[in-house]
Amino acid sequence: MPIEREMSRGASWKDFGLTALEEQALALTVAGYSSRESALKLGTTEQALGLNLVNIYKKLKVSNRLELVLFTLYHDLVDAVPMSLSGQTNAVRSKIPTNLSGV
Numbered sequence: 001m002p003i004e005r006e007m008s009r010g011a012s013w014k015d016f017g018l019t020a021l022e023e024q025a026l027a028l029t030v031a032g033y034s035s036r037e038s039a040l041k042l043g044t045t046e047q048a049l050g051l052n053l054v055n056i057y058k059k060l061k062v063s064n065r066l067e068l069v070l071f072t073l074y075h076d077l078v079d080a081v082p083m084s085l086s087g088q089t090n091a092v093r094s095k096i097p098t099n100l101s102g103v
Contacts, residue, residue, distance in 0.1 A: 013077050017059050025052045027078045030069050 013023040021042070028038040039049045053068075062068045072078055 016075075016077075018056060022052050022056050022059075023077075025049055026056055026068070026072060029053065029065065030072045030078050 013026065018026065024042060025038060028041060033041065035046045035049055035053075039046045042049065053065075057063060057068065060068065060071050062071050
């Protein structure tokens with residue numbers, strides 16, 4: 001029987017059982033990167049990224065990207081920046097691991 005955990009705002013991605021790679025995929029998704037862009041930044045395929053997102057959905061008990069983003073923002077798992085005037089979201093930089101910058 002799974003244990004239900006109530007997490008307060010400001011919880012860590014580790015509190016939800018996410019791996020480091022899942023946390024990176026989560027941050028890029030919330031930042032507004034497409035699956036293709038996220039896969040390139042993570043050095044993986046879109047299919048592998050999709051599997052990571054499915055695992056994230058299961059762990060966070062969400063069913064789509066919108067719920068994922070809302071859940072992530074509610075629990076302060078990443079810091080979000082509003083959309084820029086160009087319509088592209090500014091990347092969530094403060095919590096995306098720095099080792100992604102060179103990928």
